[in-house]
Amino acid sequence: MTDVSTRLESQFRFLLEADKLRSVDRQNLILDGSRCENSAEHSWHLALYALVFAPFSPADVSVERVVQMLLLHDLVEIDAGDHPIDNDVDWEAVASAEAAAATRLFALLPADQSAFLHGLWREFEASQTPDAQWAKRIDHCQPIFQTMCNADVPDAHIDVVRGNLFGGRAAALEEAFPEVFHHAVALLDGRQPLDTITAPLAFLNEVDALKTVLRATTLGDGSRRENSAEHSWHIMLYAWVLAQHSHAPIDMAKVLQMLMLHDIVEIDAGDVPIHSTLSEADHAAIAATEQAAAHRIFGLLPDAQALAFRTIWEEFEAAESAEAVYAKAIDRVQPVLLNLMSGGGSWRDYNVTLEQLEARVGHKVTRGAPAVWDYVQATVAPWFAENAKT
Numbered sequence: 001m002t003d004v005s006t007r008l009e010s011q012f013r014f015l016l017e018a019d020k021l022r023s024v025d026r027q028n029l030i031l032d033g034s035r036c037e038n039s040a041e042h043s044w045h046l047a048l049y050a051l052v053f054a055p056f057s058p059a060d061v062s063v064e065r066v067v068q069m070l071l072l073h074d075l076v077e078i079d080a081g082d083h084p085i086d087n088d089v090d091w092e093a094v095a096s097a098e099a100a101a102a103t104r105l106f107a108l109l110p111a112d113q114s115a116f117l118h119g120l121w122r123e124f125e126a127s128q129t130p131d132a133q134w135a136k137r138i139d140h141c142q143p144i145f146q147t148m149c150n151a152d153v154p155d156a157h158i159d160v161v162r163g164n165l166f167g168g169r170a171a172a173l174e175e176a177f178p179e180v181f182h183h184a185v186a187l188l189d190g191r192q193p194l195d196t197i198t199a200p201l202a203f204l205n206e207v208d209a210l211k212t213v214l215r216a217t218t219l220g221d222g223s224r225r226e227n228s229a230e231h232s233w234h235i236m237l238y239a240w241v242l243a244q245h246s247h248a249p250i251d252m253a254k255v256l257q258m259l260m261l262h263d264i265v266e267i268d269a270g271d272v273p274i275h276s277t278l279s280e281a282d283h284a285a286i287a288a289t290e291q292a293a294a295h296r297i298f299g300l301l302p303d304a305q306a307l308a309f310r311t312i313w314e315e316f317e318a319a320e321s322a323e324a325v326y327a328k329a330i331d332r333v334q335p336v337l338l339n340l341m342s343g344g345g346s347w348r349d350y351n352v353t354l355e356q357l358e359a360r361v362g363h364k365v366t367r368g369a370p371a372v373w374d375y376v377q378a379t380v381a382p383w384f385a386e387n388a389k390t
Contacts, residue, residue, distance in 0.1 A: 329368025
């Protein structure tokens, strides 16, 4: 096995283990009140919060590093679970379990990446640097608005928010992020504030609906179909971990932004499985719906951010820049590995052959990350050989 193959094997071992974070449920509900949020989609939403609230961040904060911390911060819950802040918990025991989980999970990666990502997770937990402190603030404010902006939330959840803001860990927001603190207090008092975070928060609340958009691909364990929010989190992690295999030098901050935003239009347009058979007219209609969705949803933001986010989304769609080519490649890779883990997944549903996979997926992955496709193709080929229809 070559050094590249060995490295890819370790990287995919970590990425596939990370898939389990989607099975960790949190206490707070998604905004439509239909179910609890899971820790993977929560991590995507936090990364988006960090990007949207970047204009409010202190001058010495790197939003790129904050986004990376938030992508990683809850991975330890795969082993340690999630612990609501109002529960009677032995927090020292939780910290010990999380530290052990971090050691196990990050050790799956090549040694250099293991040290870097583990170090970033430790930095977040220690909350001593400006980046870690701002990441913590973002982590503290999102559950508050998940609760306060939910029309059908249990009264007990409101009580948790009240206690959190007045004496809990979120009390620090009054000094560190006063715009958020005072907006949240107004909501607790039954007022609808009109202030500097009203428009950004309207966008962040609207995109919560991405957690209800189901894709054709299942989770690795085959238990359910993945949704587009947790998919976005997973491929952001993929893109970051596999970056060395890009076809060209890339700006990772831009790639992560592309993948954070790329599926938001599915709130209106829905997900279109890559192996579905649609006519050119169908594709044209979907493209028009997605353009209208981009106009509507990004238009909820302040003008400057609306333009910036729409520009990033359009660059991804055009697939011409080095970042977009790589991002498109990674977007195609993750479902392939999930289908293999689940025993065929959507390949069985759509009667996909290896030749079709090469044509629909392999070409795009090779364009952006050729070594990755070489590895993936060799990994999945035995499944198709064994399951080929006679």
